[in-house]
Amino acid sequence: MKALVIVGHGSHLNEDSSLPVYEHAQRIRGTGEFDEVVESFWKEEPSMRHVLDTVESEEIYVVPAFISEGYFTQQVIPRELGLEGPVTRRGSKTVRYAGPLGTFEGMPDVILERVGDLMRGRKTSGRTALVLLGHGTDLNKNSGGVIYMNARRIRERGLYDLVEVGFLDQEPEIGAVVEGVAARNVILIPVFIAEGWHTRETIPEDLGLTGEVTLLGDKTVFYGAPVGTHPSMANLIAARARETAREEPVVRSAT
Amino acid sequence: MSEAPPEVSSLAAASREAFAAWVAASAEGRLFGQILIRRCSSGYSLRHAEDAGESNLEAHEDPRSAREIAKLTERGEYRPLKSSPNLRRGWEIRVSDSVELAVAMSYLYPAGIVHWHLHRGGRLGITNFRENATRQSGLYKRVQRLSDRGVQDAARACCEDAVCLKKTLWDVDERTPLEMRRGDGEIPCPEPCSVFISFARRVRLFEREERDETGLSVSEKEDLAALIEAAASGAGEVEFAREAEFEKPLNERRMRYRRLTLVPRLRPEE
Numbered sequence A: 001m002k003a004l005v006i007v008g009h010g011s012h013l014n015e016d017s018s019l020p021v022y023e024h025a026q027r028i029r030g031t032g033e034f035d036e037v038v039e040s041f042w043k044e045e046p047s048m049r050h051v052l053d054t055v056e057s058e059e060i061y062v063v064p065a066f067i068s069e070g071y072f073t074q075q076v077i078p079r080e081l082g083l084e085g086p087v088t089r090r091g092s093k094t095v096r097y098a099g100p101l102g103t104f105e106g107m108p109d110v111i112l113e114r115v116g117d118l119m120r121g122r123k124t125s126g127r128t129a130l131v132l133l134g135h136g137t138d139l140n141k142n143s144g145g146v147i148y149m150n151a152r153r154i155r156e157r158g159l160y161d162l163v164e165v166g167f168l169d170q171e172p173e174i175g176a177v178v179e180g181v182a183a184r185n186v187i188l189i190p191v192f193i194a195e196g197w198h199t200r201e202t203i204p205e206d207l208g209l210t211g212e213v214t215l216l217g218d219k220t221v222f223y224g225a226p227v228g229t230h231p232s233m234a235n236l237i238a239a240r241a242r243e244t245a246r247e248e249p250v251v252r253s254a255t
Numbered sequence B: 001m002s003e004a005p006p007e008v009s010s011l012a013a014a015s016r017e018a019f020a021a022w023v024a025a026s027a028e029g030r031l032f033g034q035i036l037i038r039r040c041s042s043g044y045s046l047r048h049a050e051d052a053g054e055s056n057l058e059a060h061e062d063p064r065s066a067r068e069i070a071k072l073t074e075r076g077e078y079r080p081l082k083s084s085p086n087l088r089r090g091w092e093i094r095v096s097d098s099v100e101l102a103v104a105m106s107y108l109y110p111a112g113i114v115h116w117h118l119h120r121g122g123r124l125g126i127t128n129f130r131e132n133a134t135r136q137s138g139l140y141k142r143v144q145r146l147s148d149r150g151v152q153d154a155a156r157a158c159c160e161d162a163v164c165l166k167k168t169l170w171d172v173d174e175r176t177p178l179e180m181r182r183g184d185g186e187i188p189c190p191e192p193c194s195v196f197i198s199f200a201r202r203v204r205l206f207e208r209e210e211r212d213e214t215g216l217s218v219s220e221k222e223d224l225a226a227l228i229e230a231a232a233s234g235a236g237e238v239e240f241a242r243e244a245e246f247e248k249p250l251n252e253r254r255m256r257y258r259r260l261t262l263v264p265r266l267r268p269e270e
């Protein structure tokens, strides 16, 4: 039997954080690819400390519902789940640990689907910039890199006049990016896993956005929902798991 | 494990079958947390224990509907801790077999069945506070400095049945048992949970505060002022902090901690 364990951050204060994890889990259950699909969280239950005990399957795929490689994917999750690397043997179980979602090759497609949903039926004229919005530094330094990586991958496809990046907690700061970008239309997509205080409140407030479409001086800003809540993220999570199946278990000498 | 059919190999499956058998063995049904589970002709029926005799309940057949049921309290507040005694009433889930029963239970009391099963078999591994704290990093690393007294008070404020129905099985460390009523329910708690660690962090910050000439710390004064303002604004107006919002004065666990640590200083003669 095969199990998929999706690990999310979760929250002590509201349901926003875990909701996409539950929704993607349900979508993946519907495909029948895994015998079990289980949710687990840092701040909600079941905790990572206990989730593996609740799984029946011997082949377990753990996919972190995180955008960037960083503190959670490199320290917290492996520590809490007791993982030793990409493949961990635990009694009769084999646990395969996938990388974060944002660095995966399928990520630009999910971002573009999010753009497609936002722009459906909307006409624009003049130059259009796609701006990817990232959170920025966490305890590790990689979190900005993944935003740049996705911007570069999308830029290579030549779909927009410009593809830029901006951050909440590091330079270049998103407000300045939106203001300075040389385009009439700005499509702003938060590369976040979930809706939350930032996407609903601080970002619209700081940028002066009033909804999905806002006229700001001579610019029109189109503001999308976070990438992580898009239904196609479910496919990305399943693909991320599938990819780890290629890793060979580390054979350790019996002691 | 006497309850588990011998052919069942995985712990999860053994727990599920043992749980279903335990439920089936009781005519009046079993109480697990706030839920009453009964064997019925079509399988199993789950409902809030206080709805035992109700007939007009919102009916569910999908075991995963338990997730929505467990998400918010009666008053629509988010439930970060599923073992909090604030499960809403008014619903019934009917499931057909032990697998569906386990799915429903996994949303109502995540990992509850496995811990229950292991505990009954004397095999549940316990992680004491100190050991858990050693693992903490980042924002929570400071819980490593929490005093033994602080752990005791935090556990009484955070884990007793009034606020969490799990039976607290962990201790401060091997030699220092918790001095609290550990709880009467069926669901064991083998390790401090993330809500507890977050609360312990807050208590550690309280511990570090200095007291001024009034004998009170800044946060104690802040809490007293907030209580006075809340009470003065009339009963209908008091807005309590959310369950795990420990940074705000009017949080139940924070106030329980004050009752243990501040009230005795305010009323020394009692």
Ligand code: SF4
Pocket: B081, B083, B158, B159, B160, B164, B165, B166, B167, B168, B189, B191, B192, B193, B194, B195, B196
């Ligand atoms: S640590 Fe305390 S609050 Fe958390 S589940 Fe255990 S008993 Fe409940």
